[in-house]
Amino acid sequence: MTNKEYHNALEKGFTIAIPSWNNDNYLNMCIEYIKKHSKYDHEILVFLNGCEDDSKQVCEKHGVAYMDSPENLGICVGLNALAEHASRAAFVYFNDDMLAMPDWDTNIVKFFKEYDIPELSFITATMVEPKGVEQHITVSGPLINHGETWDTFDSDRFLKDLPAIKKMRPHQIGACWVPNVLSTRIYKELGGMDEEYSPGRGSDPDIAATFYEAGCRHFVSLGDSLVYHFGMISTPRMDTIKRTNPGQIFWNKWRNASWTGKYGQLHSEQFLHQVLKRDKSAPNPFYGSPIA
Secondary structure (H helix, E strand, O other): OOHHHHHHHHOOOOEEEEEEOOOHHHHHHHHHHHHHHOOOOOEEEEEEEOOOOOHHHHHHHHOOEEEEEOOOOHHHHHHHHHHOOOOOOEEEEOOOOEEEOOOHHHHHHHHHHHOOOOOOOEEEEEEEEOOOOOOOOEEEOHHHOOOOOOOOOOHHHHHHHHHHHHOOOOOEEOOOOOOEEEEHHHHHHOOOOOHHHOOOOOHHHHHHHHHHHOOOOOEEEEEEEEEEEOOOOOHHHHOOOOOOOHHHHHHHHHOOOOOHHHOOOOOHHHHHHHOHHHOOOOOOOOOOEEOO
16 A cells, blocks of 8 residues: 555544453543544444443444453453454554544644655554653643543543643654554554463553564654543553563563664563664654654
8 A cells, every 4th residue: 555545544534443341431431532532434443351331331322333252351352353343444552541632633644644654654642641750652740630530530621721732742753652553454464462461561562563573663652642541540450360571571572583682682661762762764854852
């Protein structure tokens, strides 16, 4: 697919894949805000991981397709299953505790077109998080805390502050976090998420490494494509299902890759800082600041 063909396909909407685990109230808001704040006609697919709450009713209320697993199979299995049903050119992984903000999708498509970004790319939105310390992938802190739970979120105040928040973070080189916009075709050809990481810790850097090894060099987080992320709603519960060592899994898998020899033993988190942000092989007059 040529760059122009891919860009035109993006305007037909993305496939938005949402794994969810007993977070019915967050899932309801997530779908509601995607529908309310999107210009394009996105396909929303949900993978319900052993949900015992009202998540099925939420999906049915919003008219979105869902897959219902009787047990929690995790993020990686869920995303790969949803990818098999994706009908759009772009596959976008959304957490169920994220709220899409106005212009999130139009600014992504605008970026692709303005800088002629190829299909083999890894473009992400920026997370606005009410808790924690500001990181390279987020805008965080008490000044932008507009609610830490689904029932305390102040939408009116956030939308009022949104123009200022969009100016707080430039485009960043080297991002590989959620929500990410990936070619559905390439995602499937490369095998999708590695299910060895199940239920999911450490899988984000790994899929980025998979794309990097395939020749992708456009890893960019867009400062003007924002999602509000309540943060860590499901992650702390993951270890009650299965504990993994994502750093060791990453090293065992990628220890013989061409790029590992330059930096010594790399774990998943180090891949972002030691490889993605330092690679200068992609043209980048538009990227803004590299990740510190």
